[in-house]
Each structure stands twice: as C-alpha cells, then as structure tokens.
Amino acid sequence: DADVTQTPRNRITKTGKRIMLECSQTKGHDRMYWYRQDPGLGLQLIYYSFDVKDINKGEISDGYSVSRQAQAKFSLSLESAIPNQTALYFCATSGGPGEEAFFGQGTRLTVV
Amino acid sequence: RKEVEQDPGPFNVPEGATVAFNCTYSNSASQSFFWYRQDCRKEPKLLMSVYSSGNEDGRFTAQLNRASQYISLLIRDSKLSDSATYLCVVNGGGSYIPTFGRGTSLIVHP
Numbered sequence: 260d261a262d263v264t265q266t267p268r269n270r271i272t273k274t275g276k277r278i279m280l281e282c283s284q285t286k287g288h289d290r291m292y293w294y295r296q297d298p299g300l301g302l303q304l305i306y307y308s309f310d311v312k313d314i315n316k317g318e319i320s321d322g323y324s325v326s327r328q329a330q331a332k333f334s335l336s337l338e339s340a341i342p343n344q345t346a347l348y349f350c351a352t353s354g355g356p357g358e359e360a361f362f363g364q365g366t367r368l369t370v371v
Numbered sequence: 372r373k374e375v376e377q378d379p380g381p382f383n384v385p386e387g388a389t390v391a392f393n394c395t396y397s398n399s400a401s402q403s404f405f406w407y408r409q410d411c412r413k414e415p416k417l418l419m420s421v422y423s424s425g426n427e428d429g430r431f432t433a434q435l436n437r438a439s440q441y442i443s444l445l446i447r448d449s450k451l452s453d454s455a456t457y458l459c460v461v462n463g464g465g466s467y468i469p470t471f472g473r474g475t476s477l478i479v480h481p
Contacts, residue, residue: 292469299379301458301473302415309466317468349414356467357403360460362414 262286265350265363272340272370280335280366282350291333292351292360293317293325302349308333340370374398375461377472384479388449392475394459395441401463406433406444409456409474418444418457449479 263284272278282291289310294302304317306325314325322344326334337344350363377394384390396404404421419426421433421442432445442461446453459472 294471299473302471304468304470307466307468315466347412351469353469357462359405359417359420360469362416364414365412367412 261364263350263352263361263363265348265366267366268364269367270369272368274341274370276340278337278340278368280337280348280350280368282333282335282363283331284350284352284361284363285331286352286354286361287330288352288354288361289330290353290355291327292353293323293333293335294349294351295319296347296349296365305335305348337368337370340368342370344368345370373472374470375459375472377459377475379473379475381476381478384449384477386449386451386479386481388479389445389447390449390477391446392444392457392459392477393441394443394461394472394475395439396459396461396463396470397440398461398463399437399440401440401461402467403462404433404435404442405460405462405469406431406442407458407460407471409458411455415458415471446477449477451479451481453477454479 292307293305348366351360406418407415408418409415456474
C-alpha cells in the first residue's frame with residue numbers, strides 16, 4: 260500500500276458542485292500539504308498543516324478549504340467548483356522542517 | 372519574481388549525452404534543497420537531496436552554490452529512461468515549506 264493515499268484518483272464534476280478530495284498517510288508525519296499542478300506552472304501550494312490544530316493558507320487558497328481530521332488525514336474541499344479549478348491535485352507529507360516530501364498519486368479533477 | 376526558477380526546456384539530447392540543469396532561488400535563508408523527478412502526470416518522486424558539499428548518485432550529481440543562490444543537476448550518460456520532468460525544490464523561510472520550480476523537461480532520444 261502507498262504511504263500517502265489520495266481519493267478519488269479521477270473525478271469529473273459540474274460547475275457549482277461541492278467536492279472533497281481526501282488524503283491519508285501512514286508515515287506518521289505531522290506536516291501535510293495540498294498542491295495544485297497545472298501544465299507548465301509547476302506545483303502551487305494551496306494549504307498546509309503542521310499538526311491537527313494548525314491550518315495555513317498557501318499561495319492559491321481562494322476557493323478552497325481544508326480539514327485536518329487527524330494526524331493521518333487532510334482533506335481538501337472545493338465549496339463551489341469552477342472550470343478553472345480543473346487541475347491535478349497532490350497531497351504530500353513531510354516529517355519535519357527541511358525534510359523531503361512524499362506525495363500521493365494525485366487526483367485528476369475536471370470541472371465542466 | 373518566483374521564489375524558485377527553472378528553465379522549462381525542453382532539453383532534447385541524444386542517448387549518452389551529458390546534460391545539466393540549473394535552478395535559482397530567491398530566499399537566502401533557504402536551508403534544504405532537493406531534486407525531484409516527475410513522469411508524465413504522475414506524482415513527483417525524490418531523485419536526490421542537495422548538500423552544501425555536493426551529492427553524487429551514480430550518473431547524477433547535484434551541487435549547491437549558496438553565494439549565487441542556485442542548485443544544479445548534472446546527468447551523465449543519459450538514458451532513454453531519464454526522459455521526465457525534473458523539479459527543483461527549496462525548503463526555506465520560517466516554516467520550511469517545500470517550494471517547487473516549474474520543472475525542466477528532459478527528452479532523451481535514440
């Protein structure tokens with residue numbers, strides 16, 4: 260089993276719908292991240308969390324919200340999906356400051 | 372100016388060639404540096420860490436130049452299987468958030 264698991268792997272949704280992307284990890288890491296990747300733009304940070312009680316906005320948080328339900332679980336929600344949120348979404352974890360990040364396999368989201 | 376900048380390429384090289392990528396970063400307080408490899412639309416995976424003293428792993432060599440604020444990746448004897456996007460990652464600032472460059476595309480052809 261993967262250390263970082265994202266569900267769903269693919270999703271097509273309609274404009275205006277609420278959608279949740281889930282991430283769980285078995286690495287025991289405190290730090291978790293949500294990134295979005297668009298072609299040619301690299302990975303952009305949406306939200307990050309350093310522990311269950313700590314949630315922080317990244318560079319592109321507008322239109323998104325997150326929930327850290329437990330150390331192992333970090334969910335990303337799109338409250339009202341719009342077409343320009345069509346992208347590849349990655350969840351990642353790291354063990355501590357400056358340590359390498361481990362990624363889930365990604366969720367391919369299409370908003371029509 | 373983006374915090375981490377890379378030439379997106381593509382770098383198109385024949386098998387056996389040596390190719391080098393550079394990455395510049397803007398935050399002089401950055402503390403840790405990595406190169407990741409990403410195959411088409413899959414998750415990034417760690418290729419190697421970059422230490423102040425440099426780091427070599429087989430055909431791959433990574434170096435850090437703090438004074439000029441750049442890191443480099445050298446690939447010797449390129450293989451077809453090296454074709455991928457190479458992402459530069461810098462952890463720095465107060466929270467040590469992994470910050471990614473746009474990636475450099477490498478295409479190795481026969």
